[in-house]
Amino acid sequence: MTIQRLGSIFRRPTPIGQAVFDDNRKLVASIDRRGLLRGSLSLGSLVMLTGCDVGHEGSVQSALRAVSEFNDAVQAALFRPDHLAPTYALDQVAHPPRYNAFYGIGDVRPVAASTWKLELAGRIGNKTPWTVAQMYDLPETELIAKHICVEGWDYVGHWKGVSLRLFLERIGADTKARYLAFKCADDYTGSIDMATALHPQTILATRYGDDPIGDPFGFPLRLRTATKLGYKNPKWITAIEVTNTKPGGYWEDRGFNWFGGI
Amino acid sequence: MPDATRPPPRRPRRLHPVAVRVMHWINALAILMLLFSGLKIYDDYPILNGLYFAEAITLGGHPETALQWHFFAMWILGVNGLVYLAYGLVTGRFRRKLLPVDPREVVATVRDALRLHLGHDDIRHYNGVQKLLYLGVIAIVVLQVATGLAIWKPVQFSEFAALFGSFQTARILHFAGLGAIAGFLVVHVALALLVPKTLVAMVTGGPLEDPADRALAPSAPPATR
Numbered sequence: 075m076t077i078q079r080l081g082s083i084f085r086r087p088t089p090i091g092q093a094v095f096d097d098n099r100k101l102v103a104s105i106d107r108r109g110l111l112r113g114s115l116s117l118g119s120l121v122m123l124t125g126c127d128v129g130h131e132g133s134v135q136s137a138l139r140a141v142s143e144f145n146d147a148v149q150a151a152l153f154r155p156d157h158l159a160p161t162y163a164l165d166q167v168a169h170p171p172r173y174n175a176f177y178g179i180g181d182v183r184p185v186a187a188s189t190w191k192l193e194l195a196g197r198i199g200n201k202t203p204w205t206v207a208q209m210y211d212l213p214e215t216e217l218i219a220k221h222i223c224v225e226g227w228d229y230v231g232h233w234k235g236v237s238l239r240l241f242l243e244r245i246g247a248d249t250k251a252r253y254l255a256f257k258c259a260d261d262y263t264g265s266i267d268m269a270t271a272l273h274p275q276t277i278l279a280t281r282y283g284d285d286p287i288g289d290p291f292g293f294p295l296r297l298r299t300a301t302k303l304g305y306k307n308p309k310w311i312t313a314i315e316v317t318n319t320k321p322g323g324y325w326e327d328r329g330f331n332w333f334g335g336i
Numbered sequence: 337m338p339d340a341t342r343p344p345p346r347r348p349r350r351l352h353p354v355a356v357r358v359m360h361w362i363n364a365l366a367i368l369m370l371l372f373s374g375l376k377i378y379d380d381y382p383i384l385n386g387l388y389f390a391e392a393i394t395l396g397g398h399p400e401t402a403l404q405w406h407f408f409a410m411w412i413l414g415v416n417g418l419v420y421l422a423y424g425l426v427t428g429r430f431r432r433k434l435l436p437v438d439p440r441e442v443v444a445t446v447r448d449a450l451r452l453h454l455g456h457d458d459i460r461h462y463n464g465v466q467k468l469l470y471l472g473v474i475a476i477v478v479l480q481v482a483t484g485l486a487i488w489k490p491v492q493f494s495e496f497a498a499l500f501g502s503f504q505t506a507r508i509l510h511f512a513g514l515g516a517i518a519g520f521l522v523v524h525v526a527l528a529l530l531v532p533k534t535l536v537a538m539v540t541g542g543p544l545e546d547p548a549d550r551a552l553a554p555s556a557p558p559a560t561r
Contacts, residue, residue, distance in 0.1 A: 135401075138404040138408055141404070142404050145407050152492050153492065154492055160498075220490075224399075224403070227381050328398075328400055329403075329404060330403065
């Protein structure tokens with residue numbers, strides 16, 4: 075059973091049609107910026123910023139972003155490539171997994187297995203797209219680990235799928251490149267660093283327990299890494315790119331920390 | 337090297353040397369940033385059913401911005417806090433000002449305070465309740481940093497995080513720490529306003545220290561010019 079909670083950032087309702095957004099993208103962006111400004115003028119920040127020019131919202135924001143990027147570098151330095159996240163017993167696993175996305179579970183558009191393809195791009199030797207059957211035929215790695223959301227909740231999930239390291243080797247990816255970028259069927263985007271991609275507990279999950287992943291949880295393919303927060307685990311993946319140019323992501327572009335390591 | 341025959345320093349120190357004042361206010365700023373952004377982060381997934389904090393008393397406006405503030409201020413608190421702890425231990429200030437805590441004095445001070453008698457003639461000497469509160473808040477902030485590290489890096493620091501049990505236990509402890517620090521702030525600010533010369537002292541340095549107290553310092557640094 076999935077509990078839908080109002081006001082959650084990962085289930086932000088979208089009552090306005092997407093076309094309206096597209097037509098008024100600039101206006102919407104400027105309103106959002108004003109919203110940020112209003113937010114930064116709350117009591118707490120007024121107390122804090124006495125003496126500063128609170129009107130210069132842009133400089134405060136860019137300073138905070140700069141520190142967030144510094145924190146990316148700190149987290150990359152703290153990352154232990156061979157250190158394993160705690161794992162759990164089968165009876166601690168949640169069934170089904172917890173639903174989360176940037177929209178409600180009712181708006182999930184299932185991906186058709188027959189037409190789905192995994193596209194490959196960037197620094198990869200063999201960019202032939204993969205079908206569902208091919209993905210589900212790959213050797214499986216099992217991962218019983220915690221999914222920790224940046225909001226604060228967590229659950230133990232039981233995921234199976236090909237080790238991302240093995241998959242990258244299989245497709246002839248340049249594992250000396252710095253980043254992996256993901257595109258998803260629901261237009262979600264995400265990216266991770268290569269060190270995390272090569273970690274033994276990072277898999278391209280195809281199953282939850284013994285069954286194929288359910289539609290709301292990312293069928294047919296999602297990323298599960300035990301070393302990052304939930305939003306760094308894109309679902310309904312349709313494309314993977316290996317690149318040296320730092321990619322953003324749906325939540326990262328909105329200000330959530332890029333590295334998102336745990 | 338202690339030398340009983342050495343003359344007292346030419347310029348005796350004030351109650352709060354400039355280093356203490358600077359660190360105190362940097363610390364105050366960092367803790368307020370952490371506290372108000374922490375409320376916004378809490379609001380995203382409340383621990384206590386029905387307990388939310390109004391946007392007006394939170395810092396950041398959006399959870400992502402609140403997180404940016406939180407992970408900015410943590411560096412200020414971390415660096416400033418380490419320097420403050422080292423200073424307090426090396427100069428002997430903690431031992432001189434905060435120890436020993438006499439339980440009978442604590443009881444007596446609380447009794448007097450409840451009778452609305454706030455005796456604070458010599459602000460250079462902390463009473464039992466003050467010592468207990470200051471030692472307590474230092475311990476709680478250290479613990480708060482520890483639980484913060486445990487929920488920031490439950491995998492990279494998994495051995496350390498295991499000390500607090502599960503991720504959720506550490507998270508609840510981190511929120512309880514926020515409550516304890518907020519509670520301390522209410523008492524601390526209220527008493528500073530009731531005895532304004534203590535507040536002034538944290539700006540100007542306050543009265544000169546009693547040379548007799550200085551002599552008790554275990555490792556008072558030699559006077560420098």
